[in-house]
Each structure stands twice: as structure tokens, then as C-alpha cells.
Amino acid sequence: MDKVLFWRPHPSRGPEALDNARNDTLVNRDCLSSPVSDQEVEDPEQVEPTGVQSSGEADHLLEPAAAEGSRVRRGPLVPADGEDPTECLRQFFDDFSTIVPYDAWDKLMRKMGLTQNEILQSRDRAQNTGDALYEMLETWVRCKGREASVNDLLDALAALGQRHAKEKIEDTLVGSGKFVFKEGEAGAAVS
Structure with a gap:
């Protein structure tokens, strides 16, 4: 040859x-x-x-890595059409159950402010294992009210070292057209 x-x-x-x-x-x-x-x-x-x-x-x-869509701090997510952020977020609770690893669910919810008792009660309300995170997220929204934010969820995932889950959730939310990255944030690329 x-x-x-x-x-x-x-x-x-x-x-x-x-x-x-x-x-x-x-x-x-x-x-x-x-x-x-x-x-x-x-x-x-x-x-x-x-x-x-x-x-x-x-x-x-x-060229800077951001040009290729690499994972740079992209800024907070906001509803695309000025919709209620909590109601938009609720639409994706089922998706989060498939994205976030099962063994991280309890840690995530503790990081987001739920007590162990609230986590256990949410698990008891779930019809099956796959619905447990959905129930925990519903409990979190009921406890936080309008303060419940997708960005808190993403920050908690990052703090737990669940970067892949965080990025996949961001991609899912932005890809749905329901959320966009907030413009005007320092150092953030806008989608």
C-alpha cells in the first residue's frame, strides 16, 4: 500500500x-x-x-467553543411567550423523570428544599416508581408557589454533578419552543 x-x-x-x-x-x-x-x-x-x-x-x-453550541453558561430560561413559568414547567415533569437518573431523585429534591417526609409522602402518592419524581416536583411547586423556577431545578442538578441531565433538560425545554434563554445576560449565548 x-x-x-x-x-x-x-x-x-x-x-x-x-x-x-x-x-x-x-x-x-x-x-x-x-x-x-x-x-x-x-x-x-x-x-x-x-x-x-x-x-x-x-x-x-x-474559534470560540460557543460557535459550535458547546456547553457554555447560556443564561436563565424564561417562558417563550410570556406564559406562566410554573404552568410551562409542569408540562415537562414527565420528561424530567426519564432524564434525571433515578438514584439522584431524592438528593435533587432535598437540594431543592423538600424535607425527607415530603419526599416519602410524594413517593407514597405515586402510582408507580416512574411517577415518584413527578409527585415530588408537584410537591415542590405547591410548597414554593410562584417562586418555583426551572432555573432552580437546573442549578440543583449542576450542584449535584448531574451536568448531562441539566443540559438535556435545557435542550428539551428550548427545543419544545416553550422556553428560551433570557437575553442580555453577561457571558450568555442566546438561543
């Missing part, structure tokens, strides 16, 4: 060059099934560069 190698116009210099050269060589070795010794990788100036990278590709790699 013939090797096709391309020369990069400006080879990297500095401590990253060795890592880049090693990675390029390993990728090249895996793709072309040609053995490469560690000695070949030691000096980045002696390694034949692989891959083609246009200046446009390089510029794209240097």
Missing part, C-alpha cells in the same frame, strides 16, 4: 510539537498499517507530517 504524505507549510515548534508528531505518526501507522518505531517519533522535525489543513480549517479550530 502506498503512503500519501502531505507537508504542512509551518511545522509546530515547542513542547506540543512532540505530541502532535507522535499523534500524527500513530494515526498514520493505524491508517496505513505501516510499523513506526518510537525512535521515529522522538524528533518532531524528522517525522514526515500527515494530513492537510487549510488556513480556513485552522481558523475554525481556533
Whole structure:
């Protein structure tokens, strides 16, 4: 099998060059099934560069992560059409039960201010295990009233290390068209 190698116009210099050269060589070795010794990788100036990278590709790699929709602090969520935030939030309680891991439900609700007794009573009211979080969220809304906020729920998830659940809930709420990220927040990307 013939090797096709391309020369990069400006080879990297500095401590990253060795890592880049090693990675390029390993990728090249895996793709072309040609053995490469560690000695070949030691000096980045002696390694034949692989891959083609246009200046446009390089510029794209240097763009801020937010341009790709990565998870940056996006600001608080608000109802899209000025609807009642509590009623909009209630529409998604069933979704939250499938998104938030079961073993985090009680911790989440304690973080949001429910007592252990309120959590246990909510579980007793639930028709089945899957409805328990729904009942706990209903109890939370009844206790907090108009102060119950989706942003409190998201903050509690983040504090518990449930970043994936938080992001999935944000995506679900925004994707539904019922919620949007509030404009004008410092450092927040607006959806």
C-alpha cells in the first residue's frame, strides 16, 4: 500500500510539537498499517507530517467553543411567550423523570428544599416508581408557589454533578419552543 504524505507549510515548534508528531505518526501507522518505531517519533522535525489543513480549517479550530453550541453558561430560561413559568414547567415533569437518573431523585429534591417526609409522602402518592419524581416536583411547586423556577431545578442538578441531565433538560425545554434563554445576560449565548 502506498503512503500519501502531505507537508504542512509551518511545522509546530515547542513542547506540543512532540505530541502532535507522535499523534500524527500513530494515526498514520493505524491508517496505513505501516510499523513506526518510537525512535521515529522522538524528533518532531524528522517525522514526515500527515494530513492537510487549510488556513480556513485552522481558523475554525481556533474559534470560540460557543460557535459550535458547546456547553457554555447560556443564561436563565424564561417562558417563550410570556406564559406562566410554573404552568410551562409542569408540562415537562414527565420528561424530567426519564432524564434525571433515578438514584439522584431524592438528593435533587432535598437540594431543592423538600424535607425527607415530603419526599416519602410524594413517593407514597405515586402510582408507580416512574411517577415518584413527578409527585415530588408537584410537591415542590405547591410548597414554593410562584417562586418555583426551572432555573432552580437546573442549578440543583449542576450542584449535584448531574451536568448531562441539566443540559438535556435545557435542550428539551428550548427545543419544545416553550422556553428560551433570557437575553442580555453577561457571558450568555442566546438561543
